[in-house]
Amino acid sequence: MSRRTRAAVAGLIGVAAAALAVEAVVRLGWISPLIIAPPSSLPGAFGKLWVEGFVVQPFALTIGQAFAATSAAALAGIPCGYLLWRRPTLGTAYEPWIGAAFAAPTILLFPLFLVLFGRTYATTIFVGFLAAVIPVVLKTREAFLGVPRVLLDVGRSLRLSEAALVRRIAFPAAVPGIFTGLRLALIYALVNIIGMEFLIDFGGLGRIVSEMYFRYEIPGMYAAIFLIVAVSWTFLAALARLETWLRPR
Amino acid sequence: MLAVENITKRFATPEGTISALEGVALDVPKGRFVALIGPSGCGKSTLFNIIGGLVDDYAGRVLIDGHPIDGTHHDVGMVFQEESTFPWLTTVENVAFPLDVTGVPKAERLERARRLLALVGLEGFENRFPAELSGGMRQRTAIARTLAFEPKLLLMDEPFGALDEQTRLLLGDQVLRIHRELEQTTLLITHSITEAVQLADQVIVMTYRPGRVKRVVEIDLPRPRTSEIVSSPEFGRLVATIWNDLREEASLGMKDIELHARAGH
Numbered sequence: 001m002s003r004r005t006r007a008a009v010a011g012l013i014g015v016a017a018a019a020l021a022v023e024a025v026v027r028l029g030w031i032s033p034l035i036i037a038p039p040s041s042l043p044g045a046f047g048k049l050w051v052e053g054f055v056v057q058p059f060a061l062t063i064g065q066a067f068a069a070t071s072a073a074a075l076a077g078i079p080c081g082y083l084l085w086r087r088p089t090l091g092t093a094y095e096p097w098i099g100a101a102f103a104a105p106t107i108l109l110f111p112l113f114l115v116l117f118g119r120t121y122a123t124t125i126f127v128g129f130l131a132a133v134i135p136v137v138l139k140t141r142e143a144f145l146g147v148p149r150v151l152l153d154v155g156r157s158l159r160l161s162e163a164a165l166v167r168r169i170a171f172p173a174a175v176p177g178i179f180t181g182l183r184l185a186l187i188y189a190l191v192n193i194i195g196m197e198f199l200i201d202f203g204g205l206g207r208i209v210s211e212m213y214f215r216y217e218i219p220g221m222y223a224a225i226f227l228i229v230a231v232s233w234t235f236l237a238a239l240a241r242l243e244t245w246l247r248p249r
Numbered sequence: 250m251l252a253v254e255n256i257t258k259r260f261a262t263p264e265g266t267i268s269a270l271e272g273v274a275l276d277v278p279k280g281r282f283v284a285l286i287g288p289s290g291c292g293k294s295t296l297f298n299i300i301g302g303l304v305d306d307y308a309g310r311v312l313i314d315g316h317p318i319d320g321t322h323h324d325v326g327m328v329f330q331e332e333s334t335f336p337w338l339t340t341v342e343n344v345a346f347p348l349d350v351t352g353v354p355k356a357e358r359l360e361r362a363r364r365l366l367a368l369v370g371l372e373g374f375e376n377r378f379p380a381e382l383s384g385g386m387r388q389r390t391a392i393a394r395t396l397a398f399e400p401k402l403l404l405m406d407e408p409f410g411a412l413d414e415q416t417r418l419l420l421g422d423q424v425l426r427i428h429r430e431l432e433q434t435t436l437l438i439t440h441s442i443t444e445a446v447q448l449a450d451q452v453i454v455m456t457y458r459p460g461r462v463k464r465v466v467e468i469d470l471p472r473p474r475t476s477e478i479v480s481s482p483e484f485g486r487l488v489a490t491i492w493n494d495l496r497e498e499a500s501l502g503m504k505d506i507e508l509h510a511r512a513g514h
């Protein structure tokens with residue numbers, strides 16, 4: 001068995017053991033099934049979600065919004081982070097502010113966004129974008145700062161133009177760090193979008209969780225939460241692909 | 250080929266001005282292999298960066314073929330002291346990099362890169378990534394990459410500084426072969442006396458802070474040489490001569506370090 005398969009098997013065994021433990025705890029009546037759905041009820045609940053049309057479309061909606069928010073965060077954040085590196089004065093001036101904004105729960109400003117954009121995808125995507133762009137900016141700057149000086153010196157000694165220096169050396173050297181930012185961005189975007197969908201009962205999987213919650217369909221709620229995990233898993237796998245494509249090592 | 254005239258370089262530090270180089274002058278005629286040796290901290294890398302055109306605000310002049318340089322120069326190839334291969338490129342892509350940026354067509358640059366990899370003894374490792382190579386192999390990749398654009402002057406800053414003595418002797422053989430095959434004008438910076446004597450036509454000994462040229466030793470050992478030369482009596486005599494010069498300087502450096510260590514605690 002390869003190390004990867006062994007790791008995958010070990011992971012599955014762990015998850016199965018945890019599911020069994022939860023099942024036992026609920027069956028023994030230590031925790032009410034109204035709080036935690038027994039894992040054995042999930043396949044059925046999933047089937048029910050499917051029949052109601054609560055799987056494919058909400059999944060696609062949530063993944064689409066997360067994609068839009070993360071892409072926008074990348075498009076805006078990577079150039080910003082780059083600029084904060086290229087202009088050290090700007091970097092030193094703004095890094096602490098952006099770092100502080102990272103801790104701010106921007107989602108709590110949702111009434112403002114509702115006023116601005118209404119109960120639309122613009123609101124959910126904007127909330128996701130706002131949370132996602134900050135780690136992209138910070139990690140991009142960090143990634144460029146971490147590029148070993150000697151690699152840039154090699155480029156200089158080869159008389160590369162400033163633009164070529166960035167494109168051929170600084171950027172590829174910074175790719176792993178930038179992707180750390182993108183992974184964080186995706187997670188922040190997703191959490192905030194789901195939260196927003198839940199709060200305003202709108203959109204994809206967050207709305208389904210909310211719906212199940214208000215119907216007291218606890219297994220359905222957990223099944224929807226599993227779908228959210230599947231969204232983030234799909235997305236992270238796609239990011240990993242993109243990263244190896246951009247930088248095989 | 251290369252003439253360094255009266256170079257002086259000072260650094261402003263919080264503890265005051267450090268005079269790294271003071272009136273350094275040297276010549277590297279075409280086709281010659283010159284080694285520059287000095288204790289750690291004597292300003293070797295500073296001089297390397299000045300000759301390579303990566304540092305300005307120094308006093309004095311660097312001339313290539315009689316023309317003073319202003320910034321980097323297309324006839325000067327640099328091999329850095331630190332690890333400098335690009336980790337995202339394979340060995341052959343690393344070596345082809347300088348040709349890529351100057352627009353040499355792909356087939357031709359890969360062909361030239363393969364030849365250079367063979368020259369530095371890395372045949373069969375073309376498609377490995379730097380992370381899969383040893384430190385010595387990575388430095389040889391860096392040397393091949395610098396040779397790729399056929400600089401008239403090869404500048405190397407302790408390329409094998411981080412390696413053990415045995416490996417260094419064997420890599421020295423490869424450097425000798427490169428020098429012989431390409432008749433490459435070379436300035437090698439090193440802190441290893443054996444390496445300097447094994448490879449060079451001339452060894453320049455530097456003083457410790459401020460870095461000055463203390464003595465120039467001609468190495469009249471016959472060429473072609475191999476690492477076997479280290480066991481010859483002439484070799485021993487030359488090493489002893491240089492060590493005599495260097496010992497004083499190195500101990501000055503040591504004292505400085507101890508002083509700093511004490512001041513720091």
Ligand SMILES: Nc1ncnc2c1ncn2[C@@H]1O[C@H](COP(=O)(O)OP(=O)(O)OP(=O)(O)O)[C@@H](O)[C@H]1O
Nearest residue numbers: 260262267269288289290291292293294295296440
């Ligand atoms: N950017 C800098 N700012 C301040 N001081 C510097 C700077 N670069 C080098 N120095 C100082 O100049 C002196 C010479 O440094 P340099 O790196 O040239 O030494 P070196 O001979 O290459 O040493 P080593 O053999 O350890 O590589 C050192 O004392 C160092 O502290």
Ligand SMILES: [Mg+2]
Nearest residue numbers: 293294295330
């Ligand atoms: Mg040095």
